[in-house]
Structures are given as C-alpha cells and as structure tokens.
Amino acid sequence: xxxxxxxxxxxxxNPRPALNGVTLEILKxxxxxxxxxxxxxxxxxxxxxxxxxxxxxxxxxxxxxRLGTLSSRKVPYFRRNLGVVFxxxxxxxxxxxxDNVAFTLQVIGKSRGYIQxxxxxxxxxxxxxxxxxxxxxxxxxxxxxxxxxxRAIVNRPAILLADEPTGNLDPSTSAGIMTLLDRIxxxxxxxxxxxxxAGIVDQMQRRVxxxxxxxxxxxxxxxxxxTQAVPIQQVGQEGAQPRVQGVPTQTVxxxxxxxxxxxxxxxxxxxADK
Amino acid sequence: xxxxxxxxxxxSGLKRNLSMVISVVLVTFISLTFVGTAALLQLQxxxxxxxxxxxxxxxxxxxxDTDTTGNCTGAKATTxxxxxxxxxxxxxxxxPYIQKSYFETQQDAYDRFKKQFADSPATEFVQPSxxxxxxxxxxxxxxxxxxxxxxxxxxxxxxxxxxxxxxLQPIFSVLNAASYTAIGIAVLMLIAAVLLIATTIRLxxxxxxxxxxxxxxxxxxxxxIQTPFILEGVIAALVGSVLAGGAMILIVKVFVRGYxxxxxxxxxxxxxxxxxxxxxxxxxxGAALAALSAxxxxxxxxxx
Numbered sequence: 382x383x384x385x386x387x388x389x390x391x392x393x394x395n396p397r398p399a400l401n402g403v404t405l406e407i408l409k410x411x412x413x414x415x416x417x418x419x420x421x422x423x424x425x426x427x428x429x430x431x432x433x434x435x436x437x438x439x440x441x442x443x444x445x446x447r448l449g450t451l452s453s454r455k456v457p458y459f460r461r462n463l464g465v466v467f468x469x470x471x472x473x474x475x476x477x478x479x480d481n482v483a484f485t486l487q488v489i490g491k492s493r494g495y496i497q498x499x500x501x502x503x504x505x506x507x508x509x510x511x512x513x514x515x516x517x518x519x520x521x522x523x524x525x526x527x528x529x530x531x532r533a534i535v536n537r538p539a540i541l542l543a544d545e546p547t548g549n550l551d552p553s554t555s556a557g558i559m560t561l562l563d564r565i566x567x568x569x570x571x572x573x574x575x576x577x578x579a580g581i582v583d584q585m586q587r588r589v590x591x592x593x594x595x596x597x598x599x600x601x602x603x604x605x606x607x608t609q610a611v612p613i614q615q616v617g618q619e620g621a622q623p624r625v626q627g628v629p630t631q632t633v634x635x636x637x638x639x640x641x642x643x644x645x646x647x648x649x650x651x652x653a654d655k
Numbered sequence: 656x657x658x659x660x661x662x663x664x665x666x667s668g669l670k671r672n673l674s675m676v677i678s679v680v681l682v683t684f685i686s687l688t689f690v691g692t693a694a695l696l697q698l699q700x701x702x703x704x705x706x707x708x709x710x711x712x713x714x715x716x717x718x719x720d721t722d723t724t725g726n727c728t729g730a731k732a733t734t735x736x737x738x739x740x741x742x743x744x745x746x747x748x749x750x751p752y753i754q755k756s757y758f759e760t761q762q763d764a765y766d767r768f769k770k771q772f773a774d775s776p777a778t779e780f781v782q783p784s785x786x787x788x789x790x791x792x793x794x795x796x797x798x799x800x801x802x803x804x805x806x807x808x809x810x811x812x813x814x815x816x817x818x819x820x821x822x823l824q825p826i827f828s829v830l831n832a833a834s835y836t837a838i839g840i841a842v843l844m845l846i847a848a849v850l851l852i853a854t855t856i857r858l859x860x861x862x863x864x865x866x867x868x869x870x871x872x873x874x875x876x877x878x879x880i881q882t883p884f885i886l887e888g889v890i891a892a893l894v895g896s897v898l899a900g901g902a903m904i905l906i907v908k909v910f911v912r913g914y915x916x917x918x919x920x921x922x923x924x925x926x927x928x929x930x931x932x933x934x935x936x937x938x939x940x941g942a943a944l945a946a947l948s949a950x951x952x953x954x955x956x957x958x959x
Contacts, residue, residue: 431872453877453958454877457871457874457875457876457877458874458876459874460871460872460873460874461873461874463874465872471865471868471869473865473866473869474865484866484869485869485873487657487660488660488870488873488875488879488880489873489874489875489876490657490876490879532869532873536873
C-alpha cells in the first residue's frame with residue numbers, strides 16, 4: 382500500500398534531514414499511528430505520501446505507483462485515491478456543510494446525481510445527518526472535523542491520511558473522532574494518522590511508528606505512545622514510568638535503530654513530554 | 656455541471672477583482688489601440704507608396720539659356736543634343752526599363768506652372784524661357800531610376816536627371832517615424848498589460864487560495880484549476896480589445912474617411928476594408944496575450 386525504500390528528505394538550507402533513510406511498509410487495511418516530537422519528520426512523511434514533496438533520496442511506492450516517476454499531470458488523479466484530514470479542518474467558510482463535501486466531488490467532475498446521493502450518505506456516516514445546510518462556523522470543532530473527514534472519504538479513497546486530526550479537540554470529542562476513524566478503517570480504508578495525543582494511541586493499541594530526528598526509532602505492531610520495549614529509554618529516564626496501558630504483544634525493532642543516537646535524542650524528549 | 660461551475664468561478668473572480676479587471680480592460684484597450692494605429696499607419700504608407708511611386712516619374716531636365724549647373728554652359732540644349740537624349744531613351748539598353756516617355760517643351764512647362772501656381776505671385780515674372788525643356792519618363796519599375804540617372808546625367812545638354820520619388824521621401828519618413836513611435840508605445844503598453852493581467856490573476860488566485868489548496872488536495876486536474884483564471888484574464892482582455900477595435904473603426908470612419916479622404920481627395924487613404932482586417936487581429940492578439948500571461952501567472956499555484 383505504502384512503501385518507503387531508504388527515503389531521505391532534505392530541505393534547502395537545513396543540513397539535518399527531515400527524514401533520514403526511512404524504510405517501511407504499510408499494508409492494506411492497517412491503522413498506523415505516526416508519533417514523535419515536533420520536527421521529527423511526521424509531516425514530511427505525510428507530504429511525501431501525498432507527493433506534495435519529492436524525496437531527496439530513495440523510492441516511494443503508494444498504491445502500486447512509483448511516485449518518483451509519476452508525472453505532475455497525473456498527480457491529481459493519483460490524489461483522488463487519498464483522503465486527507467488536517468488539524469485545522471480547512472473547510473471553506475462560505476460554503477455549507479453539504480457544499481464543502483460536494484465541492485470535492487464537483488472539482489473532480491462527478492455528476493450531479495452522484496453528488497446528490499453520495500454526500501448525504503457520507504454525512505450520515507460521520508454523524509452529521511441533518512446538519513447539511515449549516516455553515517462551518519455554526520458547528521463545534523468536533524463537528525467541523527467530521528465535515529473534514531466526510532470530505533476526505535466521500536470519494537472512497539484507499540488511504541486516509543490524518544495530520545493530528547484531534548489536535549484542536551477536547552478528549553471526549555477526540556474519542557468520538559477516533560471511533561469514526563476506526564469505523565472507516567474497519568470498512569477497509571488504510572488509515573495513517575500523525576498525532577501527539579498519547580491517550581488515544583495508548584487506548585487504540587494499533588501499529589505505532591515513532592520518528593525522531595528523521596529516523597524510525599520504533600515500529601510496534603500494537604503499541605502505545607511510549608513503550609518499555611526499547612530498553613534504552615528506561616535507562617535514560619529512571620523513575621519515569623512510560624504511560625503504557627497494557628503490555629505490547631509484539632515488538633518490531635526499527636531497522637536503523639542506533640542505541641546511542643536514541644539515547645541522545647530521546648532523553649530530552651522524555652523530559653519535555655511530562 | 657463542470658462548465659457551470661467553471662463559469663460561476665469566473666464570474667465571482669471578476670466581481671471580486673473588479674477594480675483590477677477594469678484597469679486590465681483600460682490598459683489593453685489603450686495598448687491595442689496603439690497597435691492598431693501602427694498597423695493602419697503601415698498600411699497607409701504602403702498604399703501611398705504604391706500610389707505615388709506608380710505616378711512618380713524621372714525628369715530629364717535639359718539646359719536653358721541661363722543654366723550653368725550640371726552639364727550646362729549657359730546655352731540652351733541644341734536640337735542635336737535633344738535628339739541624342741531621345742535616341743538614348745529609345746536605345747536597346749534603356750528601352751526595356753521604360754514604360755513610356757514624352758517631351759515637354761518650355762511652353763508646356765510654362766502652362767503647367769501657371770496652372771499649378773495660379774495663386775502665387777511668381778507667375779508674374781516667370782518666363783517660359785526660364786523653365787527647362789524636359790523628357791518625362793515613366794519607368795516600368797520605379798525603383799530602377801538609378802539606371803536612367805547614370806546613363807543620362809553626363810549627356811551634353813542635360814542639366815540634371817531627377818527621380819521624383821526623392822520628393823516623397825520626407826513624407827514617408829515622417830509617416831514611418833509616426834508608425835514606429837506608435838509601435839514603440841504599443842510594445843510598452845502591451846508589456847504593462849501583460850504584467851497587469853498576471854498580477855490580477857495572482858491576486859485572484861490568492862483570494863481563492865483556500866479553494867485552490869483543497870482542489871489540489873482532492874485531485875482536481877490542473878486544467879480544471881487553471882481554466883477559470885485563464886478565462887478571467889481572457890475576458891478582461893477581450894473587453895479591452897473589443898473597445899480598441901471599436902476605437903479603430905471610429906477613428907477610420909470619422910477622421911480618415913470622413914475628414915481626410917473628403918478634403919484630400921487626390922491621396923489614397925486606408926479604407927474601412929483595411930480596418931475590418933486589423934480589428935479581428937487586435938482581438939486575437941489581446942486574447943492570446945491574456946491567455947498566455949494568465950497561464951504563466953497561475954502556474955505557480957499548480958505546482959505539485
């Protein structure tokens with residue numbers, strides 16, 4: 382579904398890579414959390430999947446397409462298979478809920494009949510039936526994010542990318558959004574979610590990929606926001622028990638795990654995380 | 656469905672940027688008016704050249720009693736000398752270039768002089784003997800007058816050989832200068848128009864950047880994204896070029912045909928037919944330039 386082969390990303394004027402030789406594979410139907418401090422490369426990762434950026438090195442395959450060879454003319458058609466949700470919702474303020482969702486379908490040339498059928502369906506699925514004619518500013522944050530999710534999935538994408546979708550929401554609203562994402566995942570959509578919300582990650586117990594300084598330092602099949610699985614973290618942080626609920630069942634060590642660099646990078650982060 | 660969506664986007668874009676759109680209209684209007692004027696001036700010059708050069712003759716002036724210029728020695732050209740010049744004109748070397756030639760006596764020249772300068776006091780004291788006897792020569796190709804000048808200038812009894820086209824040259828120089836000035840101004844104004852259209856489109860795109868961002872995110876094709884903006888630029892420029900076309904028609908109809916052609920009947924002027932060729936050209940230029948600059952301006956927003 383998504384495969385990164387030794388992908389590095391450098392931004393101009395910054396000698397430190399945003400991603401440093403990342404190799405990983407995300408399979409169809411998986412629900413993956415992407416965690417790590419700010420600047421660890423999560424957003425770069427998502428932008429690379431979307432082909433908003435080109436990797437400096439390495440190959441990216443998404444949905445069986447090699448992104449490096451995808452011509453810019455075909456990028457729009459490629460993106461129709463991806464849904465994206467952001468922390469700040471990015472709704473069009475002057476359009477109603479219905480029109481916001483319909484806009485996606487209109488601009489990719491769907492027929493009016495299809496739109497009239499698909500939009501109410503998806504609004505019902507995200508729990509906004511009956512609010513189709515509201516304007517975004519008349520809705521709560523959670524409802525606005527539901528509109529954004531509806532817009533992202535109305536075209537039935539194979540992959541849903543979510544960049545801190547609960548970052549602006551309170552815990553109980555976040556839980557509602559996660560239930561929705563879980564349901565979307567259950568219907569077969571691969572979900573890749575970057576987040577800082579430890580509670581959500583701990584509760585969901587899904588695959589967790591942790592990035593630090595552009596490196597994957599953890600890739601757990603079913604883990605929490607922090608974990609005991611990497612021993613070096615406990616050594617560096619005595620007495621600070623990671624907030625893991627439930628013992629991880631299986632641990633996939635990151636391929637480029639380098640204990641020294643992990644120790645250097647993770648110690649201040651744990652401290653900051655409290 | 657999509658066409659309606661595109662058109663409504665165009666409409667809202669034009670409304671939102673009305674002041675910029677008006678300035679685009681005015682600048683294209685003025686610049687294309689200059690382009691049209693330059694084109695019509697060139698047509699006018701060509702037409703006048705064709706008309707006058709066909710009528711321009713080469714004059715072979717013969718000596719009079721008082722002439723000491725050229726080959727003259729203050730004596731009137733003799734009959735033998737006249738015959739020699741005539742023989743030259745009829746010779747096999749010059750004959751192929753000559754359409755027709757005729758001889759004008761001093762009395763003929765005097766009559767013509769009196770008629771031409773009827774109002775001038777000069778007619779009072781000019782005598783027929785002051786005027787040159789002349790061979791008037793019409794050439795098949797007016798630009799080959801050099802041949803005639805070279806072969807006849809040194810003949811005895813010939814005062815000078817003059818190509819009348821020389822008298823027209825200053826007129827054409829002035830017209831040419833006017834036309835080049837118009838072209839220069841037109842080019843400057845067109846640059847301004849192109850930049851203004853690009854700025855307008857950027858502004859329009861900027862005010863719609865949320866929509867553009869979402870369109871790109873959900874996979875709207877590049878063509879779908881850029882079409883409304885290009886149409887916006889083209890429509891504004893089209894209004895300007897139609898105005899310029901109208902101005903051209905008005906200028907030619909009222910000033911050239913209505914005033915110049917009435918008052919200077921002997922000179923050919925550009926016709927309405929010429930204008931109807933220039934006007935569509937203006938409109939095409941306006942639309943093409945607008946499409947080009949809008950297309951370039953919007954490209955930045957399509958980068959993926």
